[in-house]
Amino acid sequence: MKIHEYQAKEIFVSFGVTIPRGKMVTTVQEAVAIAEEFGYPVAVKSQVLVGGRGKAGGIKLAKNKNEAEQHAESILGMDIKGLTVERLLIEEGVDIAQEFYVGVIVDRTTRKPTFMVSAEGGVEIEEVARQTPERIKKLSIDPFSGIFDFQARELASFLTDDFQLAGRIADFIKNLYRSFTACDASLAEINPLVVTKDGQVIALDAKINLDDNGLYRHQDHEQLRDKSEEGPSAADARQMGLSYIPLEGNIACVVNGAGLAMCTMDLIKYYGGEPANFLDIGGSSSPAKVTTAMKIVRAQGNADALLFNIFGGITRCDDVANGIKEAFAGKAPELPIVCRLTGTNEEKAKEIMASINIPTLTDMDQAVQKVVAVAKGG
């Protein structure tokens, strides 16, 4: 789960990471009032869950009340990569002397929390990694012992020769690590970490991605979820335990299992069609999951045909068939449906589907070829 910059900063500050004075606001009036309170300059920063806010014009510096009002007005409601800005973070201006990059992730290859630091702060770290990998220092941390002082010093010394400053950065790095592990993050990133002209070490920007698998033991994290950026269908899917991603094509698919769902998308493409979504109804399916899946697919609106691809294991084919039957509640489907059901309770499922006049296939290739033809009007 992604969270906003202001939320990440609230977490960081509770672990002793220094951040600029700031406040989240949702109206121009509030923005101006806070700017007046802080004094100028202030940064007016859009809060949307997507990168590249600065380039899109979503972060501006205001030197006076007039500018604060103008920027707040222009940024609130702005569209950044398809997301509407509804929240602003107003922050006190900072006199920047130096900018660094500091991040910690779980590295899949070493299977350890791993720091990355670079003196190339403020730019895209992926770009630095591609072009000048020697300018990034990586260090894996033993998850049992946590980060040692000498490791934090080693990372900080890569950023500066000033031993005094390195000590302050090392403290910052240790606090960052504590917040990373305490909230079950998959990524905690400060870009840029700035050193001010008076020598303070401050997280000017902040990003935390929370591990979805960790949410069950952090009930308080649920309130951080920005439902407005999720959309009603994604919320329905999440609550029902479905994985759903809308796509541009015109063939909707409902599949059990993430691997088989990806495979189904690939197969649709292979046979000349375009998938309208990724939708995994998961393992032990209930009719309710299937009706929710149908609701989501219908709400999306860009499908010309719908494919069910079910390989029954724990998922019982008759559960899926009952779900399809319920979803239509006696009415004829408004879009053509191709059904592939095989495995556990396949025969029962075929009977149910026959009762609502939807034929079933058992072979995946045949089913996909058929749905591609149907979507093209064939």
Next chain:
Amino acid sequence: MSIFVDKNTKVIVQGITGRDGSFHTQQMIDYGTQVVGGVTPGKGGSEVSGIPVFNSVAEAKSASGADCSVIYVPIRFVVDAIYEAIYAGIELVVVITEGIPTLEMTKLYPFIKSRGSRMIGPNCPGIITPGECKVGILPGHIHTPGPIGVVSRSGTLTYEVVHNLSKEGLGQSTCLGIGGDPIAGTNFIDCLDAFQKDAQTEAVVLVGEIGGTDEEQAAEFIKKNMDKPVVGLIVGRTAPPGKRMGHAGAIISGGKGTAEEKIAALTSAGVPVADIPSQIPGLVKEALEE
């Protein structure tokens, strides 16, 4: 022969009294698996499908001589259940439960290694040696004994691949799903190494997906260490970057983990990669004839 499990494997079920645990215990018994005990704290002394239930893994192990445990316990208890199994000296732990935080896995992985045990999963369908032993939730009836090893990051997609192999008369030595999480107890290389050393296995089917670099590392391993043929399938060719495709591990991020890179790595290691699952049996037959 086979890898990791066979007819001599003695299995206990952690979470045997739960809905999934009790259902799949019966399924495993019906398949012929030697299920020798179950564990649910507080329910010791009872029975499920005629199998004795114990309060702890240590008790179950000393009473039954189990060497393998399959874990169906709910997410809140699963990390503790895994440590309990390893502390009790269980050699193979198969974790079906989904949703272990990745930071927990960074601790579990080195701990299990240090004890000399093996974990398959988490978030996996389990492992089957057809005709001998099934541990997990895989549907037994689609499998047939034979010379093909199958290893996959997925569940139902594995069934699809196995179904295709069985239909074309290609039986399997062992099939296992290693799970779709970023950190798994057993990875492709562990399985490839075991299949290479297994006398029954003549060829291996590797089913990968987008995210991470496990497939690329597997390709390196195949190039250096394997003389048995391997056939690949990579799914997620049409997946958009930055979106988690169901599995926590299946995500293209920072331009890494794409299907193209994985297919290129496997191809350069001499592994034919199928475009779609139904091409796999043909590619396996060709590879075996060479």
